[in-house]
Amino acid sequence: MTSQGFFDACRTVVPADAAAASAATELQARLTKPRGSLGSVEDIGIRLSAMAGTCPPPVPAPVTVAVFAGDHGVVAEGVTPWPQEVTAQMVANFCAGGAAINVLARHVGAEVVVVDVGVATPIPTDSNALVRRNVAPGTRNLAVVPAMTTEEAVAALDVGLDVALQSIAAGARMVVTGDMGIGNTTSAAALIAARSGRSAAEVTGRGTGIDDAMLERKKVVIAQALSRLAPDAEPLVVLAELGGLEIAALCGFVVGAATRRVPVIVDGVIAAAASLMATAFVPEVIDYLIVGHRSSEPGSSVVLEELGLAPVLDLGMRLGEGSGAALAVPTVQAAAKILREMATFDSAGVSDKAGPSN
């Protein structure tokens, strides 16, 4: 599909179009509604215009959800109650269409692509739907050694880039981040702490549901990993040290979408960590990010603050898989349709409000 590597791709990301954003802002003011009355939906429409470089923006469809799966050596530290085999079992569940992300993607008319970028155990499926791009059978234990070599990290970045470019070449005009990996909230929290300068305590949450003792253990593990990092460590080193393979792939995926000026809906804390890393490699990537929801994991809110982005949904979700981002798809598409389909005060013969603030 592409011989372009991740770092070449990074150099081709351009900022979103300020002129298109201005045109959309001006159009919002002429539509038959009080100015600003659609709240964030207006902002999303303006940003979609800027991403596409045209006003009104195209409706961002079709949509592809890419679910990247990888395992984490840090599970050896007892940071999760789930057996590692669940990663592979859930990949099979994704391929069979029975997981939450399958239900939600079907509901919003999105396609699901499942990518094995680093599953450690045999995947109990013979589905053709599975994209087999396994870089390594899980990461190493980030508590004690770098989770990945930089070569592995680059290979995983390239997998994500390729999946984005292939999805877009196949017609996708919006993409959604998905993830699966037992232990991956530990890796994500560590990355978010490293890039934001927050402490392990501030970014660490209960993931899929752990008890107090496990939560304390998780914070210690993350603090231990962070202590290895130089304060000025380059993004690639941070990513390799803390993992994971699916997070690196998501980082490449996000950058890939940005190179094609395609909006990316970012899911929960795993995708938030990957997006934060992506903006470390290429700051302009932020122009193409739409945060689908605020996860109940604390790291999600830290990234929202770091990036200065507001989430579309805030439903207390913490599943991952792309589930919260998929649920945001209809609202994002609606924002484009508002700009494309609403009547203006002039065209509808509706009086604008009186007074000097007209």
Place this chain on the structure above:
Amino acid sequence: MTSQGFFDACRTVVPADAAAASAATELQARLTKPRGSLGSVEDIGIRLSAMAGTCPPPVPAPVTVAVFAGDHGVVAEGVTPWPQEVTAQMVANFCAGGAAINVLARHVGAEVVVVDVGVATPIPTDSNALVRRNVAPGTRNLAVVPAMTTEEAVAALDVGLDVALQSIAAGARMVVTGDMGIGNTTSAAALIAARSGRSAAEVTGRGTGIDDAMLERKKVVIAQALSRLAPDAEPLVVLAELGGLEIAALCGFVVGAATRRVPVIVDGVIAAAASLMATAFVPEVIDYLIVGHRSSEPGSSVVLEELGLAPVLDLGMRLGEGSGAALAVPTVQAAAKILREMATFDSAGVSDKAGPSN
């Protein structure tokens, strides 16, 4: 369609089914996701089961949005910068398909029914789509006299009831509240203050965008109207005193849906006021209410607190028309599909988490 009046209908509302809710709660725990990880989406699914009396619940579709339009005599007090004719002009815009609610309803696959229950000026449309059930040409000025007679209030309640029952007879399995009426945030705020015991200052907002002077005037007007009411005034008296015709119709609409155990998605502050009144007439109505979004109007948050309900969306919207509620439709439907379509741990061969909290 029906010879049943509003008060007869009130007596037929039954509470939602606790056994179906329990069954749905138990099913949520067997689906291939950590328990509780879909946040409010799980709660919505459980409530849909209770409303329908069956687990899993049916997918709540087709959906009808009913937009009730009425004018408000209180505009004489200078509480809005918009000319009163805008109500009629927007009704024509709804019939022509150019308003935000038309765009959003089309997007989520919902039908829009537009009902003139109290528009004061000629409606510039000859559309057959308009349901003409005008009870009176706007309310009287609630600052100085009762907005409606109790007979007018009952007639408007009956209009809303009829529209709900007709929509459901025509196939709707979920309904969405919509409203249009220049000046109606004043009436809604007054009703919310009256039923919640909050002060005018606490419930009054800027509506479609008013300046500080107008906001102060609005608070004075509301306080003046409230001072006429006995503390123990009956719901019908409160409704008649404070208006409006479209709010009374929405109250009847909500009760009508509840009589048929059909979920109602409640839009912004106007619908919140109507829903609060509906629960005053029939407390069990609350079991069938889903609050579509948190409006930026303060009265919306007061009602959420009074009813103890969480909104689906929180996007800073304040348009009305049913716009925020319509945007919540996909999430509500998704909640039903999660229960209907997801695999269980057993069926998918996925290991449940280890430990005593299994």
